[in-house]
Amino acid sequence: MKEKLKLVYESVTFKDWVRFDAKKFSGNIEKKLADFNRDIILRDLREAAVAIILFIIYCYQIIFSDLSISQTVSSWVMLFACVFIVAIMYWGRSIGKEIHTLPTIEFLRMQRKYLVRQRNLLSNVLFWYMGPLLISYLIGAWDQFSPYFSQNESWIVKSGGLVAISIVLSFLIGFSIVIYILNKKAAKSVQVIIDEVDRAMKEFEE
Amino acid sequence: MTIKNTEILFTEAFQENKDKIFRICRSYCDNKEDAEDLFQEVLINIWKSLPSFKEQSSINTWIYRITVNLCLRTRHFSSKKKKIVIHVDGVELENTEEEITEDKNEEFKKLEACVEKLDGINKSIVLLYLEDLSYKKISEITGLSENHVAVKIKRIKNKLLHCLKNKS
Numbered sequence: 001m002k003e004k005l006k007l008v009y010e011s012v013t014f015k016d017w018v019r020f021d022a023k024k025f026s027g028n029i030e031k032k033l034a035d036f037n038r039d040i041i042l043r044d045l046r047e048a049a050v051a052i053i054l055f056i057i058y059c060y061q062i063i064f065s066d067l068s069i070s071q072t073v074s075s076w077v078m079l080f081a082c083v084f085i086v087a088i089m090y091w092g093r094s095i096g097k098e099i100h101t102l103p104t105i106e107f108l109r110m111q112r113k114y115l116v117r118q119r120n121l122l123s124n125v126l127f128w129y130m131g132p133l134l135i136s137y138l139i140g141a142w143d144q145f146s147p148y149f150s151q152n153e154s155w156i157v158k159s160g161g162l163v164a165i166s167i168v169l170s171f172l173i174g175f176s177i178v179i180y181i182l183n184k185k186a187a188k189s190v191q192v193i194i195d196e197v198d199r200a201m202k203e204f205e206e
Numbered sequence: 207m208t209i210k211n212t213e214i215l216f217t218e219a220f221q222e223n224k225d226k227i228f229r230i231c232r233s234y235c236d237n238k239e240d241a242e243d244l245f246q247e248v249l250i251n252i253w254k255s256l257p258s259f260k261e262q263s264s265i266n267t268w269i270y271r272i273t274v275n276l277c278l279r280t281r282h283f284s285s286k287k288k289k290i291v292i293h294v295d296g297v298e299l300e301n302t303e304e305e306i307t308e309d310k311n312e313e314f315k316k317l318e319a320c321v322e323k324l325d326g327i328n329k330s331i332v333l334l335y336l337e338d339l340s341y342k343k344i345s346e347i348t349g350l351s352e353n354h355v356a357v358k359i360k361r362i363k364n365k366l367l368h369c370l371k372n373k374s
Contacts (some may be wrong), residue, residue: 005317005336005366006336008313008314009336011311011313011314018224019298019299020224022217022296023296024295025217025294025295025296026213026217028294028295028296032292033253097258098258100251100271100275100276101255102271102349103271103347103349104271104274104278104330104349105349105350106349107271107278199325203325204348204350
């Protein structure tokens, strides 16, 4: 005999809510999926757009420009940074294919792993994102400003160079602080979701 | 698995479970639009993952697993970031909102309100139970042991009965 709860649940006539036309569906689904995959690729490309543009500019510079040693080093560091940043971003997202087909408890564990990875990336944005870019930029800036400090230059030129360096450094430090604060804030919001998953896992296993 | 086989497998399994899938999705959403988006997401993911279906469990169990996992993720564990949603042709929903308000009897409304109060995990377990799935199947979907499922369902049922009693 069916239990009361099930009888109550089944008492409401909500059968055949969904009309399914198999022919229409299968004739259309692959095209829709292809469009969907294209949208995802475009979104990923948009996110990596800055890195791609920088990569092209610095490649061009290395191949076609007559660069000093420090400029060459700076360009190579920038190329490395572009590839490294995009690779880290993709690594952060990849936690195995089709985890939604796993039993729920396994799914929750994988979901947690993914969220922890995202949180750590946000918290450490200074090291993997800003760091390589700043190193490249500082090497390049040194190349620009070093002539100001040669022995032949007057103290006025030297002080001008110092002021210019201070302005650039202040801007870079300020920019880094803003990026760091924004990412810390984002990491906190991810932590809220991690706590929720933890609670769910605890309730699940109780 | 060939595309033809995938189609046959999908059509049979989906025809059999479409209403149950939608009911579960509906239980996790505040409005019909969100439920439709979630339902479409489940549908797409079932289709996309079918070629990797290993037949270690029944296709129905596997479909419920995807449904429950995506419902939990969408409603509880995902960021507010805007998602890309696709709507496939061939799937139409009746005007469920009208049907819900017109046909619902009092007891069902109370049960729904009590289920709503449960947390995400317990809600998913009790929904599977109310959809008349066996403990064995629920255990395969969730990854918990059958005994554990039985204990949890007993606890949740007591909570629900207590809640219903309070509402009467």
